[in-house]
Structures are given as structure tokens and as C-alpha cells.
Amino acid sequence: MAKKSFTLMVIPDHDAPVKRYTIQRSFLTQVGMGLMLVVGLGVGASVHYFQVAADASENRILREENLTLRSQLKSVRERIEHIGSTLDRVERFDQKLRAVTLLSDPQRNLAMGPTEPEAGTSAPATDTQFTQLTSTETPKALMGRLDRLSAEATRQEQSLQELQAYFQDQKSLLASTPSIWPARGWVTSDFGSRLDPYTADRVMHGGMDIAAPHGKEVFAPSDGTVVFAGLEGGYGNVLVIDHGYGIKTRYGHLSKMLVKAGDKVKRGMHIAAVGNTGRSTGPHLHYEVRVNGIGQNPRKFILEE
Incomplete structure (x- = not known):
């Protein structure tokens, strides 16, 4: 039998003297098992500690990221609110411009009537669908x-481009509409029916005669x-200028012409001399x-005194 001690x-x-100690085998077994249990518990505790430490570090990082995301989300909400408010103002301004210019906007189905609220009604609230933000939005x-803001911004851009084209066209129209005296002198014959100086017959005079010294600008x-x-x-020496929009002006009896066909001219430019x-x-x-092609009274196109 195997020894039990x-x-x-x-x-x-x-x-x-030599000392002898008797150790039971069962005791050694219990001690060994105890040591193994202690080592196992130590290893388990170490693994658990490192896991807890790793989880704590990850949780800290997640908390920091969460705080950063919350801050960014708040900033996004504020920017959306600012953009929305700006678009609201642009839309109201767009409506006012269209009311002034009588331009319609079929996309919004805007009525081109008064922009001020009628009596007994209140003005629209400042906050609209674009500015009503809540802190709990996902x-x-x-x-x-x-x-929606992106779509509205695109629509506003198209609308403003249309208004810009309109005002550019109006600017071009104003620049092309005769508005100053072509020469300084005294009017000897106006537009309309008159006696022909050569035949003494009553005929239609299709323009205005401005008497001035020979060579006057x-x-x-x-x-x-x-x-x-x-x-x-x-009519002798004649210049004809096409101003666009169906408007043309004619200058007759000139002594000298300083421009030729194809030249571009600007309002107030010296183009010829009286002759x-x-x-x-x-x-x-x-x-x-x-x-x-229809003659008009030139006086209607002279804004100067």
C-alpha cells in the first residue's frame, strides 16, 4: 500500500539532535489544493481587474465622446435655427420684391398683392417651420x-436668380431708353403736324428740329x-442708333459723324456734329x-430741363 504519510x-x-516531522499525505493534498485555489483566485481576480480597468477606460472615452457629440448636436441645432431664420427673412424679402416688380412665383403660388397685413389680422409669427427647433430632436x-432647408435654399437661389435677371434687364432697359437732349439749342419744330417750309403744305413731322450753331456737339x-x-x-448725313427693346433714334442733317455702323455708344457720348x-x-x-418702327414724340424721352 502507498504510504499515507x-x-x-x-x-x-x-x-x-535530528528532528523528525511526520506529515500526512492528505494534509499535503489539502495544502496543494489550497494553493491551487489561491493561485486560481488570484489569476481570476487579476483578469477581472484588468477587464474592469479596460471597461472603465472605455466608459470614460465613451462619456467624453458623448459630451462632444452633445456639444456638436447643440451647435448643429443652433446653425439650423440660424439658417432657417435667414431663409425666412429671405423669403419675406423675396415676396416683397415680387410684389414691387409684379413678378409671379408659380412654385410658391404667391399672390402679388399688398405685403402688409390687412386690418384686423396679425402679422405672421417670426418663427416658421424652419426655426421651430427643440432640444429633443433626434x-x-x-x-x-x-x-428641407437644403431644398428651400435651392428654391430661394433660383428665385433670387430670377429677380436678379429681372433687375438686370430693367437696368439694361433704363440704360437703353433715351433720356437726355441729343444737342443743346432751341426747338424750331416739334413732333406732329406742321407746314412744310418748302411746299407750305401741312405734313406730319416725325421728329424734333433743334437749331444750333454749325458744328455743335x-x-x-x-x-x-x-x-x-x-x-x-x-436728311443728308444720318446716324441711326439701335438701343434695343425696339427703340431706335435718328439724327439728320449732320455736318460730321464720329461713329460708324457697328460701334457701341454710351449715354452722353459725343457722336456727331450739327450741320x-x-x-x-x-x-x-x-x-x-x-x-x-412707330414715331414717338422725342420730348417724352427727354428728362432734362
Whole structure:
């Protein structure tokens, strides 16, 4: 049979007696199992500690990221609110401009009536669908709001481009509309029916005669393009300027022409000189304004005194 105990002998130095200790095998087994249990518990505790430490570190990082995301989300909400408020103001301004210019906007189905609220009604609230933000909105809801803001911004951009084109066209129209005296002098014959100085018959005078000294400057009354520069029957030396929008001006009896066909002219530009060429009784400028080929009274196109 296997021994159930062990004898441990301790032999000291010198003459001391040898000491014997008897250790039961079961005791050694229990001690070994205890040591193994302690080591196992130590290893388990170490693993648990490191896991807890790692979780704590990860939780700290997550908390920091959460705080950062909350701050960014707040900033996004504030920016959305600012953008929304700006778009609201732009839309109201757009409506006012369209009311002034009488431009319609079928996309919004805007009525081009008064922009002020009627009596007994209140003005629209400052906050609209774009500025009503809440602190509990989810990222998904914010993305939806951003999509709507993006669509509205695109629509506003198109609307403002249309208004810009309108005002640019109006600016071009104003620049192309005759508005100043083509020459300084005294009017000897106005637009309308008059007695012909050669035949004494009553005929239609399609322009205005401005008497002035020979060589007096003739100016372009507005922006345009010279479409004719040459002799034309009884009018002698003639210039014709096309101002666009169906408006043309004619200058007759010139002594000198300083521009030629194809030249661009600006309002106030020196283009010719008063003369006495053609069928004329003295130095003067024959000035006509035609709109879509129909003669108009030049005085309607002179804003100067």
C-alpha cells in the first residue's frame, strides 16, 4: 500500500539532535489544493481587474465622446435655427420684391398683392417651420430638417436668380431708353403736324428740329449700337442708333459723324456734329425716336430741363 504519510527530517548544524516531522499525505493534498485555489483566485481576480480597468477606460472615452457629440448636436441645432431664420427673412424679402416688380412665383403660388397685413389680422409669427427647433430632436429628425432647408435654399437661389435677371434687364432697359437732349439749342419744330417750309403744305413731322450753331456737339441719348451712318435723301448725313427693346433714334442733317455702323455708344457720348446737309433751311439737328418702327414724340424721352 502507498504510504499515507511522509517523514520530514531536519538535521541541524553541530551536535543538535535530528528532528523528525511526520506529515500526512492528505494534509499535503489539502495544502496543494489550497494553493491551487489561491493561485486560481488570484489569476481570476487579476483578469477581472484588468477587464474592469479596460471597461472603465472605455466608459470614460465613451462619456467624453458623448459630451462632444452633445456639444456638436447643440451647435448643429443652433446653425439650423440660424439658417432657417435667414431663409425666412429671405423669403419675406423675396415676396416683397415680387410684389414691387409684379413678378409671379408659380412654385410658391404667391399672390402679388399688398405685403402688409390687412386690418384686423396679425402679422405672421417670426418663427416658421424652419426655426421651430427643440432640444429633443433626434439626429434623424435633424437630417430631415437639413434636407428641407437644403431644398428651400435651392428654391430661394433660383428665385433670387430670377429677380436678379429681372433687375438686370430693367437696368439694361433704363440704360437703353433715351433720356437726355441729343444737342443743346432751341426747338424750331416739334413732333406732329406742321407746314412744310418748302411746299407750305401741312405734313406730319416725325421728329424734333433743334437749331444750333454749325458744328455743335451731338450726343447719344442712351446706350446702343450704331446701325446706320451715311447719306439718306433729304436728311443728308444720318446716324441711326439701335438701343434695343425696339427703340431706335435718328439724327439728320449732320455736318460730321464720329461713329460708324457697328460701334457701341454710351449715354452722353459725343457722336456727331450739327450741320446743314440735305434738305435744310439752316444748321439744325433733326432728331427722331421710333419704338417698334412707330414715331414717338422725342420730348417724352427727354428728362432734362
